[in-house]
Amino acid sequence: MAIVAQNTKFGTYGRPLLAWFIALLFFFPIFWLILTSFKTDADAVKPEFLFFFTPTLDNYLNMTENYNYWRFASNSVITSVFATAVALFVGIPAAYAMAFNPSRHTKDILMWMLSTKMLPAAAVLYPMTFLAKSIGLFDTHFVIIMVLALINLPIVVWMLFTYFKEIPKDIIEAGQMDGVNTWGEIKEILIPLAWGGIASTALLCFIFCWNEAYWTVRLTTTDAATLSKLIEGNRAPEGLFFGRLSAVSAAAVGPIVVLGWFCQKQLVQGLTFGAVK
Amino acid sequence: MGRIVLEKVVKRFGETEVIPPLDLTIEEGEFAVFVGPSGCGKSTLLRLIAGLEDATAGKVIIDGEDVTEVSPSKRGLAMVFQSYALYPHMTVRKNIAFPMRMAGMPEDEQERRIAAAAKSLNLTDYLDRKPGQLSGGQRQRVAIGRAIVREPSAFLFDEPLSNLDAALRVGMRLEISEMHKKLKTTMIYVTHDQVEAMTMADRIVVLQAGVIEQVGSPLELYHKPRNRFVAGFIGSPKMNLLEGPAAAELDAHTIGVRPEHISVSTKASKTAWKGTVGVAEHLGSDTFIHIHGVEGCDPMTVRAAGDIAVQHGDTVYLTPDREQIHRFDDQGLRI
Numbered sequence: 381m382a383i384v385a386q387n388t389k390f391g392t393y394g395r396p397l398l399a400w401f402i403a404l405l406f407f408f409p410i411f412w413l414i415l416t417s418f419k420t421d422a423d424a425v426k427p428e429f430l431f432f433f434t435p436t437l438d439n440y441l442n443m444t445e446n447y448n449y450w451r452f453a454s455n456s457v458i459t460s461v462f463a464t465a466v467a468l469f470v471g472i473p474a475a476y477a478m479a480f481n482p483s484r485h486t487k488d489i490l491m492w493m494l495s496t497k498m499l500p501a502a503a504v505l506y507p508m509t510f511l512a513k514s515i516g517l518f519d520t521h522f523v524i525i526m527v528l529a530l531i532n533l534p535i536v537v538w539m540l541f542t543y544f545k546e547i548p549k550d551i552i553e554a555g556q557m558d559g560v561n562t563w564g565e566i567k568e569i570l571i572p573l574a575w576g577g578i579a580s581t582a583l584l585c586f587i588f589c590w591n592e593a594y595w596t597v598r599l600t601t602t603d604a605a606t607l608s609k610l611i612e613g614n615r616a617p618e619g620l621f622f623g624r625l626s627a628v629s630a631a632a633v634g635p636i637v638v639l640g641w642f643c644q645k646q647l648v649q650g651l652t653f654g655a656v657k
Numbered sequence: 658m659g660r661i662v663l664e665k666v667v668k669r670f671g672e673t674e675v676i677p678p679l680d681l682t683i684e685e686g687e688f689a690v691f692v693g694p695s696g697c698g699k700s701t702l703l704r705l706i707a708g709l710e711d712a713t714a715g716k717v718i719i720d721g722e723d724v725t726e727v728s729p730s731k732r733g734l735a736m737v738f739q740s741y742a743l744y745p746h747m748t749v750r751k752n753i754a755f756p757m758r759m760a761g762m763p764e765d766e767q768e769r770r771i772a773a774a775a776k777s778l779n780l781t782d783y784l785d786r787k788p789g790q791l792s793g794g795q796r797q798r799v800a801i802g803r804a805i806v807r808e809p810s811a812f813l814f815d816e817p818l819s820n821l822d823a824a825l826r827v828g829m830r831l832e833i834s835e836m837h838k839k840l841k842t843t844m845i846y847v848t849h850d851q852v853e854a855m856t857m858a859d860r861i862v863v864l865q866a867g868v869i870e871q872v873g874s875p876l877e878l879y880h881k882p883r884n885r886f887v888a889g890f891i892g893s894p895k896m897n898l899l900e901g902p903a904a905a906e907l908d909a910h911t912i913g914v915r916p917e918h919i920s921v922s923t924k925a926s927k928t929a930w931k932g933t934v935g936v937a938e939h940l941g942s943d944t945f946i947h948i949h950g951v952e953g954c955d956p957m958t959v960r961a962a963g964d965i966a967v968q969h970g971d972t973v974y975l976t977p978d979r980e981q982i983h984r985f986d987d988q989g990l991r992i
Contacts, residue, residue, distance in 0.1 A: 550742035
């Protein structure tokens with residue numbers, strides 16, 4: 381059947397065209413964002429300058445000089461890297477235990493973990509904010525790292541669990557017979573064998589952390605504020621300055637888009653995990 | 658070293674009792690084979706000894722020491738798995754070195770042992786390859802190499818030859834037997850193949866539904882099966898079991914005659930069993946004839962000379978060797 385489908389006209393021309401159309405459709409907002417970031421605030425809202433305008437770097441210069449872009453960016457890097465590290469540090473042993481020593485409650489635990497993702501974040505906004513403030517952790521890297529790590533932990537555990545499940549149990553048992561302890565099993569056998577899966581999980585977790593806006597905006601003011609906060613901070617009472625806002629947004633999504641581009645293979649593998657054996 | 662004792666060992670998975678209370682002693686230096694149909698608990702029993710499964714009750718004792726609660730890594734046993742279970746990310750050399758590295762053995766000693774194992778297993782040229790670049794037989798040799806270098810108190814084999822093709826299986830069977838003669842270390846070998854059991858074992862443990870049906874040397878099991886199950890399981894082709902008048906004549910519920918203990922003739926005889934040839938399998942050295950129409954056993958298998966001239970539909974007369982008839986009561990036990 382598949383071979384027949386390949387030979388139809390749709391298979392030859394229609395499908396690639398459709399793919400290009402969808403890709404461009406998805407890429408357009410980013411393209412528009414980048415384009416707008418090189419316009420002045422005045423030009424940005426005028427339809428006649430949609431594609432043809434005099435480009436300027438003012439928005440970017442303004443952003444780095446007046447908005448302290450690099451501090452926000454470094455906060456984003458710090459919180460995302462450490463949150464990913466914490467999530468993996470907890471997630472790898474958890475997924476290992478469930479994949480290789482499952483109990484009859486393992487499925488329930490996995491579902492329960494996933495169910496925490498269904499809780500609306502707003503429901504715990506006040507408790508979280510008060511908690512952070514009362515223990516003096518408001519606007520610190522620590523609280524952001526912990527929150528980011530915890531909200532991504534379910535997906536990290538799920539992904540790792542799926543990857544670990546594909547490792548034959550015999551290999552782990554051979555390790556036990558060969559005299560390794562639990563930590564040795566993880567370090568010597570599990571991590572080297574699941575390296576690809578762990579990398580995709582880490583990458584996806586990093587992207588989620590980087591893009592997270594709800595908590596990073598609400599639990600920080602300046603010291604631990606990330607790029608999400610910088611974008612959010614560009615709302616002014618006088619209205620939106622589209623040129624500046626676009627520059628900030630482009631500079632915020634830029635690193636992650638580039639990272640995603642270079643790691644396409646791992647990401648696709650990560651996002652379709654479990655789809656094909 | 659390597660005396661293994663199981664005392665009243667029980668294994669339950671949830672409500673299912675896979676192994677009811679079981680006692681077994683495997684002597685030092687013995688080659689013991691656990692054999693039985695699939696699902697009889699033989700692998701579970703091996704894994705209990707290895708420590709990969711926890712015993713629900715009872716004790717596992719190795720060299721006088723109770724190891725029931727000891728982790729597999731500390732039992733001093735080596736295991737060869739059906740799937741080989743090599744570390745795919747390591748070269749052959751690193752695979753073999755792994756247990757020694759984990760034990761913190763000095764590197765020059767590791768090298769010496771790797772070289773010795775590789776030489777005896779014909780792996781010297783493959784030491785720098787990854788398992789994925791090896792054939793099934795070579796992988797199995799690596800798995801054995803990894804087990805040997807540790808100098809364990811006992812080797813555990815879990816159906817190690819099942820994934821190999823028939824010709825290779827016969828070769829590896831010999832190699833393992835020779836290895837046992839040389840090392841004189843206790844070996845426990847699990848298989849569902851009674852030919853492997855017969856050819857390799859010092860002592861065979863026949864299991865069914867977690868229960869030991871009989872323990873004995875291959876020839877003991879062949880000549881004196883304790884019950885119908887063992888009688889039918891050991892020997893190839895299988896023993897013919899007859900019920901009805903033929904059995905009653907000998908005061909038994911069932912009688913068993915092995916295919917090699919029946920002679921075939923085309924000459925009519927009143928005392929012989931009469932039947933019709935179904936399929937005759939000519940192996941060259943022997944002919945296995947499947948005969949229909951014998952009362953109480955259909956089809957009956959007979960092992961005849963390689964050059965016997967019988968064809969489908971021929972009427973034949975069968976005479977069992979009276980000395981070699983096994984009698985069983987209505988419980989299936991040997992009389």
